[in-house]
Structures are given as C-alpha cells and as structure tokens.
Amino acid sequence: MKKQMMMVLVIAALAAGMTVESPAWNDKGGEKDEALSLTPDLENGRDVYEVCAACHLTEGWGTQEGTFPQLAGQFRDVIIKQLADIRALNRDNPTMYPFALPQSIGGPQSLADVSAYIASLPMNPDNGKGLWDDGTPEFAHGQELYKANCVQCHGETAEGNEEKYYPRLQGQHYAYMLRQFEWIRDGKRRNANPDMIKQIKNFSDTDMQAVINYVSRIPVPKEDLAPSKDWRNPDFD
Amino acid sequence: MKRTPKTPFLALLILSLAWLAACSCNDREDRLAKIRGTHGESVLAATGADVIQESAGARLFREKTCNTCHGDDGIHPLLPDYPILARQGRDYALRQMKDIQSGNRASGYAPQMQAVIKDVTEDEFIILADFIANELGGGAPIGGQPDPESPGAKLFKTKTCTACHGKDGKTPILPDYPRIAGLPREYILRQMRDIKSGARANSMAVLGMQGVMHLVDDEQMTQLADYVSSLPK
Numbered sequence: 001m002k003k004q005m006m007m008v009l010v011i012a013a014l015a016a017g018m019t020v021e022s023p024a025w026n027d028k029g030g031e032k033d034e035a036l037s038l039t040p041d042l043e044n045g046r047d048v049y050e051v052c053a054a055c056h057l058t059e060g061w062g063t064q065e066g067t068f069p070q071l072a073g074q075f076r077d078v079i080i081k082q083l084a085d086i087r088a089l090n091r092d093n094p095t096m097y098p099f100a101l102p103q104s105i106g107g108p109q110s111l112a113d114v115s116a117y118i119a120s121l122p123m124n125p126d127n128g129k130g131l132w133d134d135g136t137p138e139f140a141h142g143q144e145l146y147k148a149n150c151v152q153c154h155g156e157t158a159e160g161n162e163e164k165y166y167p168r169l170q171g172q173h174y175a176y177m178l179r180q181f182e183w184i185r186d187g188k189r190r191n192a193n194p195d196m197i198k199q200i201k202n203f204s205d206t207d208m209q210a211v212i213n214y215v216s217r218i219p220v221p222k223e224d225l226a227p228s229k230d231w232r233n234p235d236f237d
Numbered sequence: 238m239k240r241t242p243k244t245p246f247l248a249l250l251i252l253s254l255a256w257l258a259a260c261s262c263n264d265r266e267d268r269l270a271k272i273r274g275t276h277g278e279s280v281l282a283a284t285g286a287d288v289i290q291e292s293a294g295a296r297l298f299r300e301k302t303c304n305t306c307h308g309d310d311g312i313h314p315l316l317p318d319y320p321i322l323a324r325q326g327r328d329y330a331l332r333q334m335k336d337i338q339s340g341n342r343a344s345g346y347a348p349q350m351q352a353v354i355k356d357v358t359e360d361e362f363i364i365l366a367d368f369i370a371n372e373l374g375g376g377a378p379i380g381g382q383p384d385p386e387s388p389g390a391k392l393f394k395t396k397t398c399t400a401c402h403g404k405d406g407k408t409p410i411l412p413d414y415p416r417i418a419g420l421p422r423e424y425i426l427r428q429m430r431d432i433k434s435g436a437r438a439n440s441m442a443v444l445g446m447q448g449v450m451h452l453v454d455d456e457q458m459t460q461l462a463d464y465v466s467s468l469p470k
Contacts, residue, residue: 055449067448094444097441098411099400
C-alpha cells in the first residue's frame with residue numbers, strides 16, 4: 001500500500017514538473033490581446049521606438065552580421081508576442097530585457113503603438129544572406145527541405161501567417177535566423193512553437209545551414225522594400 | 238520674540254567651536270566645514286570625545302574604511318583605475334556592494350574590496366548606497382568637457398551604449414544600471430574589457446552588455462573610455 005502511495009506521489013510530482021517545463025506556447029488573453037485590440041498611434045510609436053533604434057537601427061533593419069534582427073515588416077502580433085515573452089523571461093534575451101519592461105516601453109497602448117510603427121517601416125533591400133547562390137547543390141537541398149518542412153507554417157515564400165503568430169522570415173538576416181533555428185531545435189529558445197520543434201528535431205547542422213540559406217534568399221515583394229539600401233528613416237533626422 | 242530658549246544652544250555651539258579650535262586633529266578643517274556647512278541633518282552634540290554627528294552614511298563610509306580606497310569625497314580614489322563613487326545610482330551601488338561581498342563580482346580588484354567589507358550588513362549597505370547617491374562628494378564637478386566630434390562620441394552612439402546608459406551616460410534605462418559618465422578612464426577601460434571577456438559576469442544585466450561587446454575592438458574601447466570619462470556627471 002505504502003509503496004503504491006509513493007508511486008502515485010512520484011508520478012504526480014513528475015507530471016507537475018513536466019507542466020512547469022513546457023509553458024503554453026501562446027496563451028490567449030492578457031496584455032497581448034489588449035494591445036492588439038487598441039488603435040495604434042504611430043506618432044507615439046515613433047517616440048517609443050527611439051530607444052530601440054540604438055540596436056535595431058532607425059530603419060528597423062537590424063544588422064547583417066545578425067546580432068540584431070530586422071524588425072521592419074514583421075507582423076504586429078509577432079512583435080508583441082516576442083516582447084511579452086522576453087519580458088516574461090520565456091525567451092532569453094538579456095541584452096534586450098530592460099527594453100521589454102513596462103517601465104521602459106509603457107503599457108498595452110505603447111505596445112500597440114510601437115508594434116504598429118515597426119510594422120509600417122519599409123524593409124531592408126540588402127539582408128544578410130547565406131553562402132550558397134541559386135544553382136548550387138546546397139541551395140537546392142535547402143529549397144527541398146523548406147518545401148517539405150516549413151511551408152505549412154511559414155508559407156510558400158516565407159511570408160508567415162499573421163493570424164497564427166507565425167513570423168515572417170522573408171528578408172531576415174541569415175546569421176540571426178541560424179542562431180534562432182539552432183536554439184529552437186536545441187530547446188534553448190523556450191518560447192518556440194512545439195510543433196516546429198518536432199518538425200526540425202532531426203535536422204543536422206548542414207541541413208540547418210542549407211534551409212536557412214534558402215530562406216535568406218527568398219525575395220521580398222518589391223512594394224515592401226525601401227527604395228535602396230541607402231534609404232534613411234526620415235522620422236529620425 | 239522668544240529668544241531665551243536659544244541661548245543655551247548658542248553657548249554650546251561656541252564651546253564646541255572653541256574645543257575644535259584647540260584640538261589638533263588634522264581633519265579639523267573638514268569638521269569645521271561640516272559644522273558651518275550645508276548639511277541640514279548635521280547637528281552638534283558635545284557628547285564624549287566627538288562634537289559632530291555626521292550623517293549615518295558619512296560615518297559608515299569612514300568607519301568601514303571605504304574612504305581609504307575611494308577617497309574622502311568619493312571623487313579622488315586611491316588609484317587612477319579605481320571607480321569614482323560620488324553620485325553613482327543608489328540601486329546600482331547597492332547591487333555592486335552585495336555582489337562584491339558575496340564574491341559574485343570578483344573581477345579586477347574587487348577581491349581587495351571584498352576582504353575589507355566582509356562584515357558590513359545589509360542595512361549598512363543600504364545606508365551607504367543612499368549616502369553614495371545623494372551626499373558623497375557634494376556638488377563637486379566630475380568629468381570634463383566631452384568632444385562631440387571625437388571618435389569615442391560617435392562610437393558611443395553607434396555601438397548601442399546609449400540604449401542602456403543614456404545619451405549623457407548618466408540616465409540609465411533601469412535604476413540598477415550604472416551611471417558611467419565621468420568615471421576614471423582606466424577604470425572604464427578595465428570594466429569594458431572584463432565585461433567583454435566574461436571575467437565580470439555578476440548579473441543578467443551585465444550579460445546584456447556582454448551581448449553587444451563583440452561590436453567593439455580594443456582600440457574602439459580606448460576611444461570610448463576617453464569619451465565617457467570626459468562626460469560630466
């Protein structure tokens with residue numbers, strides 16, 4: 001009897017431990033949904049964005065070497081979710097942590113404003129790309145992997161899916177995506193989507209480089225791009 | 238006008254001043270300055286051997302020998318690559334003292350300080366942190382005249398430093414982030430190198446800065462140190 005009790009307790013404890021380890025990928029409600037329901041004020045969004053620009057640049061283009069991701073053109077809800085996750089320490093980002101806190105960004109209205117401002121910025125026509133051009137075997141390998149494993153969520157041209165919080169990958173820097181992909185695969189990015197983790201868990205490092213190389217070379221529709229890579233955001237003159 | 242109640246107090250003051258004048262302590266000038274001085278909370282009390290009651294923070298700063306390394310005014314430290322403490326942020330100073338005591342921050346010369354502050358209590362740290370932030374150094378100038386055209390000025394803007402430390406180096410994004418304006422050049426350089434190398438890794442906050450330090454090489458760090466040390470605090 002005693003033994004059975006112990007077993008039950010152990011199993012219960014294990015189960016409790018497991019639920020702690022895997023927080024829901026995308027809980028509904030709360031500040032996130034509130035921010036999305038508010039009407040954004042782009043002017044305030046620009047003011048909030050000023051401090052972000054020190055790292056993500058005034059254009060929101062990030063850096064080719066991948067330390068800072070491009071934010072321009074990303075969906076509002078993805079931006080808000082990432083900020084909420086960083087704030088909750090659900091996605092480790094010690095560099096950006098202070099900027100995701102309410103005392104520096106502000107409440108739901110400011111989240112609404114800054115995310116709308118970012119989403120309105122034209123994208124970088126010169127994102128960081130992988131090594132392998134169209135025509136190389138690595139490019140072809142990556143393309144194959146993408147079609148088989150990623151399209152269902154990130155879309156045919158890596159345009160993402162706003163409704164489902166699937167990020168747009170088009171135009172993102174290679175080095176940044178490679179780091180994220182590896183962290184998602186290896187469980188280091190804790191806010192990752194569990195279905196994506198399952199999908200990519202058998203990817204080797206070579207597969208990973210090939211598929212991200214391909215993604216980094218998918219063209220962004222012209223109308224979403226800035227006229228040239230020398231374009232500077234006039235809001236910050 | 239009721240003048241009478243003040244008379245005994247006045248007498249006491251004169252007596253104490255006379256006693257001080259006779260005493261040959263070499264910090265007499267300081268003490269006199271304090272009595273005359275601007276510190277509203279400094280009161281006179283001719284008890285025992287001493288005649289002045291400093292603020293609790295000032296007393297601790299001296300009793301715990303902080304002044305031997307950091308300087309009486311917190312502005313002129315013993316060695317040129319020791320930090321200036323005066324007008325450092327309260328929450329930041331508090332966190333650093335505790336991290337140095339626990340050995341969490343053990344880079345550079347922090348172990349020297351650790352050896353001396355073993356017995357300082359949490360309450361005392363709080364008093365010291367308030368003292369450092371609000372009283373130490375009075376209003377004496379720190380830093381100099383920054384050159385906005387210098388390479389360091391440009392790097393300070395383009396290498397993300399302003400995001401966390403503020404455009405002027407003294408308005409950090411969070412209260413427990415440091416005010417770096419006007420710190421000694423050599424100290425700044427040493428901290429940047431230690432944070433970049435990971436030798437100083439006492440908090441999640443410092444890891445945040447480490448995440449951007451690959452953006453600057455040693456020469457650029459020198460230029461940044463020139464500039465940041467010249468910012469007025």
